[in-house]
Amino acid sequence: MKLLPTACPACNSQLKAKSLICAHCNTEIQGEYELPVLTRLSPEDQSFILEFIKSSGSLKEMARLLRLSYPTVRNRLDEIIERLKKTESPEENNGKENP
């Protein structure tokens, strides 16, 4: 399956969805849609978050499953949180400029 591109290959800006299509009846909707914040993370980060949710948000369980130490898993989660905050901040700025 192809990976969802999230950044412009020319200028590296955030991409937006312009068109959505129903795979069942081919109805196509056009507009300008923001990509969900989580989709803007790398596939590795998305996979980590998915496993974290499946583990009921338990870092100890994650550490056991991934065969990593607890602080390593916690550090990885902290890094993803930082990336999410950075990803979210441009939206917040835009929101303040255009309420």
Next chain:
Amino acid sequence: MNETVNNTKTLPRRSSGQWLFNPFSFVAGYQALFLGLGIMLISAFIGFLGNTHFDGVLDVHTGLEAPLWVFLAEGIIDWMSLAIPLFFFGLIVSTSSLRIIDVFGTQVLARWPYIVTSVVMLPEANRRFGVYLISRFTSTDTSVTVGYIDMLIFIFTMLVAIIMAVWMVALMYRAYVVSCNIKGVRAIVTFIISLIGAEVLSKLSILLLFERLSGSLH
């Protein structure tokens, strides 16, 4: 569940380099603490057999005969002298939620290269050559005679001791970075300050220990 996780790209590869220089990616908390305490106990016992004192966070010296508990106390003082300031720096500098068990557990495990040092310090040739060198530098007469073999063993021991000390410091730093989630300049600066402080603190504490010991022997 395991299968699901194994299919993801989140599972790390455990290279030999990681095991040598950053085992804390895999081992921390109580596991590291018990493993580290076991290794400390063995190092202290080997030190007791060869009169090898770890009389400072980074120090190794051949010295006086002493009871086993002195060698154990030295290990605990060395460990605590560094782990306590690192933990406090972690609380101040890190934005992550730390666990005290990770900081203390990984720091005690980081001392494991000194088990190798305590083994290579065992041969009597080291002590003989050490006494010979002191007598040469202080121009005092001693009945100690040394041969080439003694000199070679001494040089080999010094080389191993230096390599193990460097390796141990690298492990201590990695343990700090992983357990406190501090990176870059802040990690380097706070680690160096802690290490210098710990060296002074451990030296003074062990000196006091020896004063008490000599006082109780007289």
